Amino acid sequence: xxxxxxxxxxxxxxxxxxxxxxxxxxxxxxxxxxxxxxxxxxxxxxxxxxxxxxxxxxxxxxxxxxxxxxxxxxxxxxxxxxx
Amino acid sequence: xxxxxxxxxxxxxxxxxxxxxxxxxxxxxxxxxxxxxxxxxxxxxxxxxxxxxxxxxxxxxxxxxxxxxxxxxxxxxxxxxxxxxxxxxxxxxxxxxxxxxxxxxxxxxxxxxxxxxxxxxxxxxxxxxxxxxxxxxxxxxxxxxxxxxxxxxxxxx
Numbered sequence: 228x229x230x231x232x233x234x235x236x237x238x239x240x241x242x243x244x245x246x247x248x249x250x251x252x253x254x255x256x257x258x259x260x261x262x263x264x265x266x267x268x269x270x271x272x273x274x275x276x277x278x279x280x281x282x283x284x285x286x287x288x289x290x291x292x293x294x295x296x297x298x299x300x301x302x303x304x305x306x307x308x309x310x
Numbered sequence: 311x312x313x314x315x316x317x318x319x320x321x322x323x324x325x326x327x328x329x330x331x332x333x334x335x336x337x338x339x340x341x342x343x344x345x346x347x348x349x350x351x352x353x354x355x356x357x358x359x360x361x362x363x364x365x366x367x368x369x370x371x372x373x374x375x376x377x378x379x380x381x382x383x384x385x386x387x388x389x390x391x392x393x394x395x396x397x398x399x400x401x402x403x404x405x406x407x408x409x410x411x412x413x414x415x416x417x418x419x420x421x422x423x424x425x426x427x428x429x430x431x432x433x434x435x436x437x438x439x440x441x442x443x444x445x446x447x448x449x450x451x452x453x454x455x456x457x458x459x460x461x462x463x464x465x466x467x
Contacts, residue, residue, distance in 0.1 A: 307428065307432065310429070
């Protein structure tokens with residue numbers, strides 16, 4: 228699936244987007260965040276505080292328990308500060 | 311019902327945007343809100359606004375649809391900018407039109423409250439002294455502002 232990163236999540240990882248292939252045991256957003264934390268120092272820094280990360284699947288907000296199987300695009304970002 | 315929802319980098323002319331709505335004689339109330347870039351006591355030079363454009367358009371559409379479900383509106387206009395925005399410049403324009411002012415005021419406030427917490431935009435501060443900018447932190451007050459709409463009526467959002 229395609230992963231997209233924004234704001235300080237993007238900066239800490241050092242990528243705006245990439246294709247990721249998590250193992251089948253990664254079923255939810257929470258699982259995916261835990262998996263990301265183990266992918267290297269930059270990912271560990273970006274995902275250190277899971278509670279500060281918001282996620283979207285196919286451009287819709289989702290909660291940590293949301294299943295990821297059917298989605299083609301996942302996005303991770305901080306709480307929004309627009310307006 | 312007129313609906314104009316845009317994400318853009320260029321500055322907007324609020325008067326021209328409102329005129330372009332072409333409101334009819336059934337409209338008795340037009341509320342406009344413009345969000346500006348503050349200079350934080352002279353320390354801030356600009357805000358850099360990062361967006362997730364495809365999701366922003368979808369999310370603003372969902373918020374606008376919920377506003378239309380809640381109030382009898384003649385028009386909704388939302389323009390949100392991304393990119394570098396100098397202190398004093400406008401960031402966001404929201405306008406709502408209705409037969410009566412109560413609905414137009416409420417809908418405009420609802421749209422802004424939801425845009426601030428749900429539309430995928432992030433602000434980075436650029437200081438006048440040239441120091442590396444910090445990402446602006448989300449405010450708990452903004453979440454509280456949304457919570458009161460949820461408690462006032464079940465929401466699809």
